[in-house]
Amino acid sequence: MAPGSVGKVAIALMALSCVIFVAQAAVIPVGDAGWTFGVEDDWARGKQPFAVGDVLVFQYAAGAHNVVQVDQNGFSGCKAGAGAQVHSSGNDRITLNRRGKFFFICSFPGHCSDGMRIAVTVN
Template sequence: MTVVFIGFITSSCANRFYVGGEDGWVEKPSETYTHWAARNRFQINDTLVFKYKKGEDSVLVVDEMDYDACNISKPKDKMEDGYSTFVLERSGPMFFISGVPGKCRNGQKLCIVVIASRDKKGTPYQPPSIAPAASPVASPAHSPAAETPSASYVLSVSGASVVMGVIAVLLGLF
């Protein structure tokens, strides 16, 4: 019951990602946006936060062709308030570039891949099936070295590992 509850809590939480970390949305960050994006895992309902100087920059949501060409003339969306938030509402690739001419070509552009939600409502959890252990061909009867762990033992050990991993992650968040 505890595992299900913890799993539900972690799967229903959306995250906020501050684009560029401490640098924010700038022309020459200390870490490239490609590297920053690769370190993160984006899911539906997560939020991207772009911090930049209002009046000196903006964020454009563009398609892949405009991203590759750094074309600022036909954005799908434009954000320019200096502290812009963008909720990730669908899975798949998303493309962002600076709205200031030249900054995109200097690396101020971001491509992320949004993955589907952690849980699918209405789909019951199906634990992985465990194949039966193969019997040894010519082993002496009741040899302790030839015995294999039972499926329930394997499940309890792997289940305990999952619980410990989830608890470690949750403790790391606080």
């Protein structure tokens, strides 16, 4: 090797060993049996912590349910606000794009109050 090459190789190897690995986003199916009644009961607790970039997948029979992202008041009161985006494909993928709390409900009458709602915290 040419003089100085060993030093350059050593520096390159040290730089490679210091590379920070970025965690890949997780794809997380919502509910053990899909997006359905009772999913609120303890589902998210076993999945914490969520990270920015994680994708929640809501699977359900299209036409039987939907998914609406709401604020905390909408979550507590089971009401979607005016202009809320309604997902209704039956295979909805929602990316958690920031830190903080996210709230989701099914806005079909009675579904949210029967446990079709979740709250997740992104760290």
